[in-house]
Amino acid sequence: MEKGNKKGAKRAPPSTSTSNGGSTSWEHLAQWYDGWVGEEGSKHHRRLAIPTVLELLDLQPGEKVIDLGAGSGVLAPFVHATRAIYTGVDLSPSLLGYARRYHGSQGRFLAGDSRYLDRVIGPEGGSFDAGVFLLSIQDMNPLEEVLKSAAWALRTGGRLVILMTHPCFRVPRQSGWGWDEGRKLRFRRVDRYLTALAVPLKPYQGGKAGVSRSFHRPLEDYINGLGNCGLLVDCFREVPGYSLPQAKLDSKADQTAREEIPLFLGIRARKL
Numbered sequence: 001m002e003k004g005n006k007k008g009a010k011r012a013p014p015s016t017s018t019s020n021g022g023s024t025s026w027e028h029l030a031q032w033y034d035g036w037v038g039e040e041g042s043k044h045h046r047r048l049a050i051p052t053v054l055e056l057l058d059l060q061p062g063e064k065v066i067d068l069g070a071g072s073g074v075l076a077p078f079v080h081a082t083r084a085i086y087t088g089v090d091l092s093p094s095l096l097g098y099a100r101r102y103h104g105s106q107g108r109f110l111a112g113d114s115r116y117l118d119r120v121i122g123p124e125g126g127s128f129d130a131g132v133f134l135l136s137i138q139d140m141n142p143l144e145e146v147l148k149s150a151a152w153a154l155r156t157g158g159r160l161v162i163l164m165t166h167p168c169f170r171v172p173r174q175s176g177w178g179w180d181e182g183r184k185l186r187f188r189r190v191d192r193y194l195t196a197l198a199v200p201l202k203p204y205q206g207g208k209a210g211v212s213r214s215f216h217r218p219l220e221d222y223i224n225g226l227g228n229c230g231l232l233v234d235c236f237r238e239v240p241g242y243s244l245p246q247a248k249l250d251s252k253a254d255q256t257a258r259e260e261i262p263l264f265l266g267i268r269a270r271k272l
């Protein structure tokens with residue numbers, strides 16, 4: 001929250017930096033990310049994340065959708081196929097370049113900070129029927145600013161859909177799989193959960209390690225954060241990982257763990 005902001009006073013210029021240093025833009029990761037996601041989306045996108053987002057959005061022809069942290073625009077063709085109208089916003093010029101090249105005919109892509117949408121899309125506040133964070137909200141900080149800005153963009157009754165790695169089971173660097181030999185059981189270990197964390201992204205080939213951060217927050221931060229912005233949760237989807245072809249090689253215990261411990265969480269909230 002910004003402090004000391006008198007009515008009518010100008011807000012501080014938008015900055016992409018986070019309270020703990022560093023930018024949340026994936027500009028320096030753009031080439032690597034494009035290699036993983038490409039034009040069609042990763043298999044996680046195609047099989048799990050995008051179908052869940054589309055189910056929760058339940059788009060109607062002519063509805064206006066804003067995709068926050070759109071990256072290379074992987075959601076655009078799916079929104080376009082429903083005959084809804086797509087707008088993507090992202091901080092990374094290079095990812096926006098990929099987005100326009102791959103999907104420029106399926107929507108518009110705007111450069112900007114999701115925390116300051118009033119500066120990105122001008123006077124169009126309250127004009128979107130739906131907003132989406134597709135695997136992006138855990139790359140944005142602070143959460144209060146991001147949710148407040150998304151709520152600003154939505155019309156009354158509009159819905160916001162968040163698709164993220166499940167914060168209860170997938171705490172970056174603080175959770176993992178374990179094996180109980182006595183019970184022949186694959187289990188999920190969670191070392192920390194309630195404390196919010198800013199975790200440097202793992203080093204990747206050819207890049208500078210630790211420049212971007214991923215933000216872990218407990219579930220209550222999301223639900224209460226939405227409520228504080230007048231966004232009321234009306235649907236939850238907990239999405240398990242899928243059985244890969246090579247999962248045939250997995251033991252029954254591995255398959256059970258995959259099916260029982262969700263990988264993603266989808267949340268839909270409506271603006272009161």
Ligand SMILES: C[S@@+](CC[C@H](N)C(=O)[O-])C[C@H]1O[C@@H](n2cnc3c(N)ncnc32)[C@H](O)[C@@H]1O
Nearest residue numbers: 024025026069070071090091092113114134136
């Ligand atoms: C993991 S990528 C996901 C991209 C896309 N939604 C997808 O599923 O492929 C996270 C994206 O969020 C963007 N991002 C991070 N902070 C942002 C902010 N404050 N405003 C707009 N975009 C932001 C990054 O630049 C990056 O493209």
